[in-house]
Amino acid sequence: MSALTELVRDFVNTYDVEADNDELGTSSELAVWLRERALIGPADRATDDDLTTAIALREGLRAALRREAGAKPPDLPALPVLPLTVTINVTNDMASGVTSGVRPGLAPVADGVAGALAGIAAAVTGGSWDRLKVCAEETCQWAFIDGSKNRSRSWCSMRVCGNRTKTRAYRARKQGSRHPQGANTDTV
Structure with missing residues (x-):
């Protein structure tokens, strides 16, 4: 698996929905998380402001991983513009000199926290984005x-969430089979 895919997964999982625990509760905790990586x-x-951006990015990624068309996380500020530039990666066949592939991407154009968050956002254009998902269990939402x-x-764990x-x-x-529609359930 791609290190970029794992980075995005780990970033989304900084908030544990089920336990209501946020690893990025303060700007200092955000800096520590980014520094550790x-x-x-x-x-x-x-x-x-960086923390606000990080949380909006994280929840935007979580919504995108749910694969919901037009999903926008509720009550979150609009995601500020991140310092990104479009890149074009061209693959050439060394023997023939023929271009064998062109892949657009994104790359951060700043350093510091803004550049790190831009790098996380850019990671979705590489790696195995189509293999990254959020658990379908409403109470979980683990990437x-x-x-x-x-x-x-569909689930992070079949034994827990799937079950x-x-x-x-x-x-x-x-419950539905005990009281079929139209059946008289009154007792006398």
């Missing part, structure tokens, strides 16, 4: 890399 230098500091052959995984979802569906079906 060598995305910023030891002298770089994050501001409250995971789908390593299945046909890319059909929860399937158990709820089973109980709902059983």
Whole structure:
């Protein structure tokens, strides 16, 4: 798996929906997280505006990973412009000198925290974005890399989240079969 894909997954997972625990609760925690991944230098500091940008980016990525058309996270500020530039990667066949592929991408054009966040945003243009997903379990929303052959995984863990979802569906079906529509459920 691509290191860039893992970076995006880890960034999205800085907020644990189920436990309501945020690793990026303060601008200092954001700086530590970025520094631990060598995305910023030891002298770089994050501001409250950087934290706002990071949270908006993270939740925007989470919404995109849900693969919802037009999804916009609720009650989040608009994502500020990140310092990115468009890149064109050209692959040439050395033997023939023929261009064998052209791939557009994004690259950060700044240093510091803004550049690091731009790098995370740019990571979605490379790596295995199509294998990165968010758990379908509403209470979880954990980002995971789908390593299945046909890319059909829905849950971060079948044993936990998949089981929860399937158990709820089973109980709902059983509840519905006890009181069929139109049946008189009054007792005398």
